[in-house]
Amino acid sequence: MTDDIAPFWRHIARCNDLPSPAGFEPFLIGGRQVGWVGPEVLRALTFRPADFHFDARGVSLARRLRTPHARSRALEAVVTDLVRAGLIPRPREELYDVRADPDGPSLATLDRCAVPAFGIRAEGVHVNGLVRRGDGLFLWVAVRAADKSVEPGKLDHIVAGGIPAGLGPDETLVKEAAEEASIPPALAATARKVARISYVMAWDIPGCARGMRRDTLHVYDLDLPEGFVPRPNDNEVARFELWPIEEVARAVRETDRFKFNVTLVLIDLFLRLGLIPPGRGAERLRAGLDQGG
Template sequence: MALLDRIHTCHHWHPDNYRPFIIGTEIHGHVTHEFARKLSDFSSVFETSDNEVRVSENLTSFDDRSIAVESVIKQLVETGDIPRWRDEYYPITNQWGQPPLMKMDRGAAGYFGIRGYGVHVNGIVKTDQGLRVWVGKRSMDKPNAPGKLDHIVAGGQPFGLSILENLIKEAEEEADIPKALAQQAKPTGLLSYRCERDDGLRNDVLFTYDLYLPESFTPQNTDGEVEEFYLWPLEQIIDRITNTDDFKFNVSLATIHFLIREGHITPDSPDYTALVEGMHRQSL
């Protein structure tokens, strides 16, 4: 499988199967027609039509929207229409840095197709043999992508934390990286994608970081979400991304981004332009 196939995986969805999810005057996500019909049962919270689903215009504040929608989500969790309540909130905004219009439990994000934010960190070690990168294997107990290969640190961006605060928190929980070391992570840009997954429509923005770690450091998981860590040369990582489905889908995207930045994928490489363009989703 070519690297370009990994890009296509991150941008695969069928707009005709969805209706826009609107708050105020802007589209903030997309819901399936089936899910829209379930939301029509909650007419005090959602205004539904054949063409769209809209948060009721009677809900005019951050708190009003958040509380009302949360009530619906909890009922849908009870009926099994949404598999689980995560008790972790995402801000709903179309652009990071803008005041969110409301917050929503992470477990429902894919069902509304809202824009989720996350942080992904490349844990890099300089050795005499060249660069090595730490790879984590996700626990088999994880409900999302169990056993898949992942970054040394990666996680969704919850409401109420800055990107750096979240990076430091995730670094400590996932790899036992001290705060002073985690703070040395350098921002390297962002990625965006929209694709259909088992947990709904993923419409995400990932903030990417590089963290150079000393050879003497060995990550240790502290929250039970990572089964094992491996320190691999880039050639091994490229081989696993290209020839297996072992990596989590968005980790492949972020790793290709890293390979482009490091010059391991060059303008003379096949599909270079398509790979670079594939770092961001297409607007609807």
């Protein structure tokens, strides 16, 4: 593979297109920053002065909201306002934890639809489904359903999904593996955590308020038996295909067929496999995979 990293770096650059939070104000809960809010959402929050307070530090949930439950109720109410105003998409009916630190306690929960609007850090799991055969290394690739709201029809991992409130990465992996690919829990539990990837990108949906995606991906390798064939178990995947790893690398290098953040996880895989040769270019790619902090 060529030493030229530009064909891979373009994917990293796409996922890190917000070099500074200029134009966003800090969002705080209990005196600790948990996110960033843009001007359109800020204006909407001024109509709820009992729940949102403004000062030199930014915008904060009211101090009287001392429990995660009370904070979550206040956020749920403003999400309803934002949806009605057309500032965010309709609710996903899936709650995410809101934390000041990745390993800290949950301060509240927020519907997934509003997480970018508040610049809240979201976490997810991505699984490289690997098959080691006599004729080489292969990767199971999912084809996203045509009706997905984000990048329909693009190529994806065999298992990938956001971490819902109350669950951790390992639990989410087992849950998503069963739901998305019919992988038995005992097999899914053999996955090895191999990397963490993060990025910060602008969240721009036509007609909605500008937001900020702050995503952290927990990456796993899962060795699958040659005889195992994944089956879609929900409506998110159209089908699965088994690709030689060299073809996966070529597709990432030369095309945009894979979902935007899947490419980052695959670049990490290529680096670990030596498909991208070591050197200053590889070091730059490695550093670029964790720009979200």
